[in-house]
Amino acid sequence: MNIPRTDLPRVVIIGGGFAGMALARKILKENMQMVMLDRHNYHTFQPLLYQVSTSGLEPDSIAYPLRKITRDDPKCFFRLAEVTSISADSNTIHTSIGDLVYDYLVIATGSKTNFFGNESIEKHGMWMKTVPQALNIRSLILENLEQATITEDPEKRKALLNFVLVGAGPTGVELSGAIAELRNHIVPKDYPDVDPNEMHIHLLEGLDRVLPPMSEHASKKAHKFLDELGVKIHLNTMVESYDGHLVKTNTDLAIKTETFIWSAGVKGAPVKGLNASAMVEKAGRYEVNAFNQVQGYENIFAIGDIALMKTEKFPKGHPMVAQPAIQQGKHLAKNIKHLIRGEKLETFEYYDKGTMATVGRNRAVVDLGKWKFSGFFAWFVWMFVHLWFLVGFRNRTVTFFNWIYNYINYDKAARLIIRPFKGKEETMTMDSDKV
Amino acid sequence: MNIPRTDLPRVVIIGGGFAGMALARKILKENMQMVMLDRHNYHTFQPLLYQVSTSGLEPDSIAYPLRKITRDDPKCFFRLAEVTSISADSNTIHTSIGDLVYDYLVIATGSKTNFFGNESIEKHGMWMKTVPQALNIRSLILENLEQATITEDPEKRKALLNFVLVGAGPTGVELSGAIAELRNHIVPKDYPDVDPNEMHIHLLEGLDRVLPPMSEHASKKAHKFLDELGVKIHLNTMVESYDGHLVKTNTDLAIKTETFIWSAGVKGAPVKGLNASAMVEKAGRYEVNAFNQVQGYENIFAIGDIALMKTEKFPKGHPMVAQPAIQQGKHLAKNIKHLIRGEKLETFEYYDKGTMATVGRNRAVVDLGKWKFSGFFAWFVWMFVHLWFLVGFRNRTVTFFNWIYNYINYDKAARLIIRPFKGKEETMTMDSDKV
Numbered sequence: 001m002n003i004p005r006t007d008l009p010r011v012v013i014i015g016g017g018f019a020g021m022a023l024a025r026k027i028l029k030e031n032m033q034m035v036m037l038d039r040h041n042y043h044t045f046q047p048l049l050y051q052v053s054t055s056g057l058e059p060d061s062i063a064y065p066l067r068k069i070t071r072d073d074p075k076c077f078f079r080l081a082e083v084t085s086i087s088a089d090s091n092t093i094h095t096s097i098g099d100l101v102y103d104y105l106v107i108a109t110g111s112k113t114n115f116f117g118n119e120s121i122e123k124h125g126m127w128m129k130t131v132p133q134a135l136n137i138r139s140l141i142l143e144n145l146e147q148a149t150i151t152e153d154p155e156k157r158k159a160l161l162n163f164v165l166v167g168a169g170p171t172g173v174e175l176s177g178a179i180a181e182l183r184n185h186i187v188p189k190d191y192p193d194v195d196p197n198e199m200h201i202h203l204l205e206g207l208d209r210v211l212p213p214m215s216e217h218a219s220k221k222a223h224k225f226l227d228e229l230g231v232k233i234h235l236n237t238m239v240e241s242y243d244g245h246l247v248k249t250n251t252d253l254a255i256k257t258e259t260f261i262w263s264a265g266v267k268g269a270p271v272k273g274l275n276a277s278a279m280v281e282k283a284g285r286y287e288v289n290a291f292n293q294v295q296g297y298e299n300i301f302a303i304g305d306i307a308l309m310k311t312e313k314f315p316k317g318h319p320m321v322a323q324p325a326i327q328q329g330k331h332l333a334k335n336i337k338h339l340i341r342g343e344k345l346e347t348f349e350y351y352d353k354g355t356m357a358t359v360g361r362n363r364a365v366v367d368l369g370k371w372k373f374s375g376f377f378a379w380f381v382w383m384f385v386h387l388w389f390l391v392g393f394r395n396r397t398v399t400f401f402n403w404i405y406n407y408i409n410y411d412k413a414a415r416l417i418i419r420p421f422k423g424k425e426e427t428m429t430m431d432s433d434k435v
Numbered sequence: 436m437n438i439p440r441t442d443l444p445r446v447v448i449i450g451g452g453f454a455g456m457a458l459a460r461k462i463l464k465e466n467m468q469m470v471m472l473d474r475h476n477y478h479t480f481q482p483l484l485y486q487v488s489t490s491g492l493e494p495d496s497i498a499y500p501l502r503k504i505t506r507d508d509p510k511c512f513f514r515l516a517e518v519t520s521i522s523a524d525s526n527t528i529h530t531s532i533g534d535l536v537y538d539y540l541v542i543a544t545g546s547k548t549n550f551f552g553n554e555s556i557e558k559h560g561m562w563m564k565t566v567p568q569a570l571n572i573r574s575l576i577l578e579n580l581e582q583a584t585i586t587e588d589p590e591k592r593k594a595l596l597n598f599v600l601v602g603a604g605p606t607g608v609e610l611s612g613a614i615a616e617l618r619n620h621i622v623p624k625d626y627p628d629v630d631p632n633e634m635h636i637h638l639l640e641g642l643d644r645v646l647p648p649m650s651e652h653a654s655k656k657a658h659k660f661l662d663e664l665g666v667k668i669h670l671n672t673m674v675e676s677y678d679g680h681l682v683k684t685n686t687d688l689a690i691k692t693e694t695f696i697w698s699a700g701v702k703g704a705p706v707k708g709l710n711a712s713a714m715v716e717k718a719g720r721y722e723v724n725a726f727n728q729v730q731g732y733e734n735i736f737a738i739g740d741i742a743l744m745k746t747e748k749f750p751k752g753h754p755m756v757a758q759p760a761i762q763q764g765k766h767l768a769k770n771i772k773h774l775i776r777g778e779k780l781e782t783f784e785y786y787d788k789g790t791m792a793t794v795g796r797n798r799a800v801v802d803l804g805k806w807k808f809s810g811f812f813a814w815f816v817w818m819f820v821h822l823w824f825l826v827g828f829r830n831r832t833v834t835f836f837n838w839i840y841n842y843i844n845y846d847k848a849a850r851l852i853i854r855p856f857k858g859k860e861e862t863m864t865m866d867s868d869k870v
Contacts, residue, residue: 002587002628041577042851058493060849067625067850074627080581080852097585131853142476146515150532152437190502192509193437394840394848398833405829413829414495415502416477417515418566419854 001098003077008033009340012093012102014083014271016043016066018322019304020108021391022329024069024076027336034076035102037095038066041080044131045390047322048399050171052134054141054178055186055412059131061399064391083109086273088297093271104299104336107271107286108329111305111320114265114284124244125262128171137261138414139421141179144258146417149193155256161199162257164247166239167264168205169213170357173222175261176203177360180229185361185410201231202255204247206238206264211365213319214355218365221374225359239264266320268306280308285317290347292332301336303328309348322389323353358382361407436533438512443468444775447528447537449518449706451478451501453757454739455543456826457764459504459511462771469511470537472530473501476515479566480825482757483834485606487569489576489613490621490847494566496834499826518544521708523732528706539734539771542706542721543764546740546755549700549719559679560697563606572696573849574856576614579693581852584628590691596634597692599682601674602699603640604648605792608657610696611638612795615664620796620845636666637690639682641673641699646800648754649790653800656809660794674699701755703741715743720752725782727767736771738763744783757824758788793817796842 009032013020016038024036042063051057070078081095092101113127128134141163148160165176183199203210203226209219210226210233226233238250247255268284278295280287285308287295292307294300304325308317318324327350335345354368356378364382365374383403390396406412444467448455451473459471477498486492505513516530527536548562563569576598583595600611618634638645638661644654645661645668661668673685682690703719713730715722720743722730727742729735739760743752753759763783770780789803791813799817800809818838825831841847 002585040852041581058495059851059853060493063851065625065850071624071627077628079585131851135853146476150437150514189506190500192506193512392848394837394846397836397840401832401836402829405832411829413827415500416494416498416566417475418494418570 001079001081001095001100003033003035003079003100005101006033006075008075009103010035010101011104011106011336012037012100013106013108014038014093015108015110015304016040016069017046017108017110017304017325019110019307019325019329020106021064021066021069022326023106023108023303023333023336024329026330026333028069028073028076030337030340032075032336032340034070034073035100036066036070036076036078037081037083037100038078039080039082040130041066041078042131043391045395046129047170047386048390049128049131049134050175050178052131052414053128053137053175054182055138055415056178056406057399057402058414059135061395061402062390063131064395068392083271086271086300088274088300091299102299104339105301106332107294107300107302107306108304108325109269109271109306110325111266111284112269113262114267115262116265118239118241120241120243121239121260121262124242125260127262128175129266135419136421139417139419140259141182142415142417143420145187145191145194148198149191157198159245159256160258161194162202162255163200163259163261164202164204164255164257165261165263166204167262168203168207168210168233169263170211170355171263172203172205172261173210173226173357173359175263176201176231177226177229177358180226180231181361182412184229186412186415190415202234202257203231204234204237204239204249204253206236208235210235211357214357214365215367215372217372218355218357218367218374222357222359222365225363225365225374229360266305268308270306274300280317283308283317291335291345292328292348301332303332311350314350318350321355324350327351356382356385361410436514436530436535438468438470438514438535440536441468441510443510444538445470445536446539446541446771447472447535448541448543449473449528450543450545450739451475451504452481452543452545452739452760454545454742454760454764455541456501456504457761458541458543458738458768458771459764461765461768463504463508463511465772465775467510467771467775469505469508470535471501471505471511471513472516472518472535473513474515474517475565476501476513477566478826480830481564482605482821483825484563484566484569485610485613487566487849488563488572488610489617490573490850491613491841492834492837493849494570496830496837497825498566499830503827518706521706521735523709523735526734537734539774540736541767542729542735542737542741543739543760544704544706544741545760546701546719547704548697549702550697551700553674553676555676555678556674556695556697559677560695562697563610564701570854571856574852574854575694576617577850577852578855580622580626580629583633584626592633594680594691595693596629597637597690598635598694598696599637599639599690599692600696600698601639602697603638603642603645603668603670604698605646605790606698607638607640607696608645608661608792608794610698611636611666612661612664612793615661615666616796617847619664621847621850625850637669637692638666639669639672639674639684639688641671643670645670646792649792649800650802650807652807653790653792653802653809657792657794657800660798660800660809664795701740703743705741709735715752718743718752726770726780727763727783736767738767746785749785753785754790756790759785762786791817791820796845
């Protein structure tokens, strides 16, 4: 790769997600050369992807050009590249655009969708980890509505109007809530030929409550809010297969549907080449110590979803969400500076800022330590926090304006089928989840 | 097609462009059943497509969901469909979703790119008539910059950094100006490895001045502004071929390039089935009388680019731009109401509101009858007029905010490669221009 080798230590970061970006911003303009690699030229604010899927926001509002980070320091570089493997012996990574030597390597490749080995789901389902995938889901929802309008076959129309989401974590809850809002407010106006009562949103969850990572209070309230929006919740229900038309479960429930969205789990997205002992195989994550050093390596670090740091409170590692990733990124910046100065490393402590999920257009559930609340005020907090964490003044402003507009007008501006998804399955498949 | 036949006369409009939309909005809630068909579910504000191509705006800002038009009147319908042919004998159109009988048919299918029979250009070039095409051009520009960053071969880098635009009408002028702004303000910051002096924008024009449809004053000023932005203008230069790598012209000029954008002409996009005598073959447009009735038909109308109305001032028909389309759409609304009431039809008179084109970030040229002006104030007028004609309050606000932001920050927010274009030419070709 044509990056000049200087006297400065070189830090290579694989991945510009929450962890990689938090790290990069803190080591810019320090006494080192930083190289960031990503297979996209933008950072994705994943917590709002569901709004891209449901026509509320355009991608530019929740994405941020990664070159806007590196351009502030002429010693630093961005490269659009896919990393294929690591040769730790020679401190080299291999990528789609050539090899690169590192002094310090940071793996921040995040997570990918976990199908738990179910091939029928991977083949026929949709999922939402990237902007193109979110846009595919948007197109599919709108195309199904268009098709339902002209279909005379009642069985086919039913299948077109059944939307099945699997996994009632924050993604499943927020996405099913947003699709319910589409049904309640957009469909009756835009699709007078479609009977909104024929449109059903099914949310399937293997455990006995929605939002299993959150408090009982949050689960109960979110369940109630979803109920009121008309989302049909099926607890203790595991999907056995989906053949592109019929969902089969471990219960009596079987649903004919053209839209099957899988949000039931993630696993790490590791890079090939490190010792097997560095990996926790089942989770697909690298085991790291309290300094985020990958097990068995001195100069290789992992942060964010891909890192599994066992602590007393989190014996199976931190939750695979934005906060631990951001905090680990910032913390590693400190430690890399220590390393370069020959100082002692500091151990990482996770500060739990709480979790939240929004349900529908104006309600949310929030767990803030012992403080648990829900409803309109929670939604207000949710909105404020998400605007706060969105990167970039422009993104915040455009998103805020769109939210106000959507809120007042019960409208979704971006309901455009830009890239038809249907009938092109062979050429326009879901992007792979690899970094 | 499953549209109920009522006692009301049925008006079918093919195409939701400027003409079709202007007509539809004026006959809504009248004593008739209106059916609008389009192959996209949105109206495209084509004058700003070049800003989507150059990362200044996202599609949702310049597109408008067509169902937002028809939803205001329960008697009216929208269908996402491609019209394949017309059987005038039986008052029927044939579409991708079935047949439809009409009482009055309005053809508003617009225009498509004219390659003047040059197959090499059609095969290897790019053009910009639709949102997906504009997004493809955006991706290609950004991918070329990324590739230029890593290419060691100087010849290849040159080709990646040569941008060739053919045709110095408004599209060619505005697009080349916007790419020059990218080079002058974004490339030096975002791509420190690319020497902006190596990036060249070539604008080729077969005639002896830029903006040939505008005044001499406008041509001269636009030429000067483009010069100052660093666009290389080649007048009296006709492209003979482009093989995907090399542009050959009728002069000594030959340019190696990976980006060849064709904006040198349009022709009508007719539908099959009408009598040959109704068509002006070379223009691809239907000949219409002063009521926009297609030659030889009583109840078939054509409006906008597809209509060729010979008048004293315009013996070859009106210019194929937004204004005549909008005015014909509004006027035909009146005449259709007259027809239904058994009243006399009114002849169409075109009111020339002037033409304008923007060059770069803050200059434009404007011809308003005898009043011709250019520079910063002209740009201000250009901006105001384009915001005014943009459909929808939200679109106006978001566009206005983005312009202010881009203007103050010399920035382009949407520089995201969402759908990589390169290496996928086989599956992701330019959309066909058919309606």
